[in-house]
Amino acid sequence: MAVTILAIESSCDDTSAAVIRDQVLLSNVIANQDVHQKYGGVIPELASRAHQQNIIPVVHRALEMANVEVSDIDAIAFTSGPGLLGSLLVGTSFAKGLSISLNVPLVEVNHLQGHILAHFIQKPDQEPVQPQFPFLCLLVSGGHSQIVVVRDHLEMEIIGQTLDDAAGEAFDKCAKVMGLPYPGGPMIDKLAKEGDAKAFKFAKPQIPDLNYSFSGLKTSFLYFLRDAVAQNPNFIEEHKADLCASIQYTIIEVLMDKLVKAAKQTGIRQIAVAGGVSANSGLRDRLVEEGIKRRWSVFIPEFGYTTDNAAMIGITGYFRYLKGERTPLSVAPVTRIKL
Incomplete structure (x- = not known):
């Protein structure tokens, strides 16, 4: 019998709802918030x-x-964390109320798992292309940078992660220093296409094992611009495209160096990427290049599944529902949660 999941995502600044039936996405609606710009x-x-x-x-x-129809819903999946507490409370409270009124179970979802399992969303009349277990997933967003071994839909292990700032935060902070509008990551990506990635060289952090660090890179970029602007007040404006291309190249190099190392250590050749930064065209191109070079099977999500969306919450809730997981009404959202 078909299982229909209504999913709700409200972890940050996008309100989203989706309907999934047996892994097939029937709808995915997102309301953005321009007020923050x-x-x-x-x-x-x-x-x-x-x-x-x-x-x-x-x-x-x-x-x-x-x-x-609401009577067709078998369960309500919702994001319980991580995220902004106020935002999570709105989605959680709405899911609870709807659960009571419809007398259907709740299924809480870890937002980070949702990003990874977005690769398993299917569309009607479309042949699914999905990674095989086990696979490595580079999870990169504004708040997280992790390398994850995915052994099953709900069995995941972090083998590398950032010790401080995330890659997405580095993109946004560097963009802000250059005076680019929010959100800065997509703007850097756009301008980088017009610049020279080798115009400026920034030191890559030397972090042991498979972990990341972006705070030092962010600080060095700030000091580099401070010194350059002191000599030429128009430096940023005159070199904006090259600066964007160079900082993007450096961040991608840092991410890919550890991903290549992880693939060698684990012997896994099924490689996926997920999270907001997976929308970056430079990272997507580099993954394809490395995949050809290293004979990886590379899986890159559709742009619509890179940012926060309820479709990824729905597919994760679907697998949790099949496993028999149910969430009590006493559940409370949490701002920080492990994968």
Whole structure:
């Protein structure tokens, strides 16, 4: 018998709802919050207020697009963390209320697992292309940079992670220093296409094992610009494309060096990428190049599944539901949670 999951994602500044039936995505609706752009970053209080305004119409639209009635829902999957507490509370509270009114179970989902399992979302009348177990996943976002061994849908092990800042944060902070609008990562990606990646050289952090560190790189970039601007006040504007290309190249080099090392150590050739930074065209191109060079099977998510979305929460909730996992109404969201 078919299993229909309504999924809700509200971990940061995007309100999203999706409907999944037996791994097949029927709808995925996302409401973005433009209010944060003028502040140069997400303001938690504004984000939670916007979620309150968006969640009902977003859920209604997701059900409508999927041509699904509320009576067809078997379970409600929702993001329980990690994320902004106020934002998580809106999604969690709504999921609880709907669960009670429909008398259907809740299934909590780890946001990070959702990013990884986005690779298993299927579309109607489309042959699925999915990594085989075990596979390595480079999970890179604004808050996380991890290398994960995925042995099963719900069995994952982190073998490398950032010791401080994440790759996505490094992109955004470097963009902010250059005066680029928020969110800075996509803007760096855009300008990097016009620049020379070898124009400026930035030292790569030497971190043992498979771990990452981006705080030093971020600081060195700041000091480099400070000294350059002291000599030429127009330096950033005159070299913006080259700066973007160079910092992007360095961040990607750091990420890929450890991923290649992890593949060699584990012997795994099934390689996937996930998270917001997986939308970066430079990283996607580099993964394809390394895949050809090293005979990897490379899996890159659709752009729609790279940022926060309920489809990835739905597919994870589906696998948890099949495993018999149910979440009590006493559940509380958490800002930090391990994979």
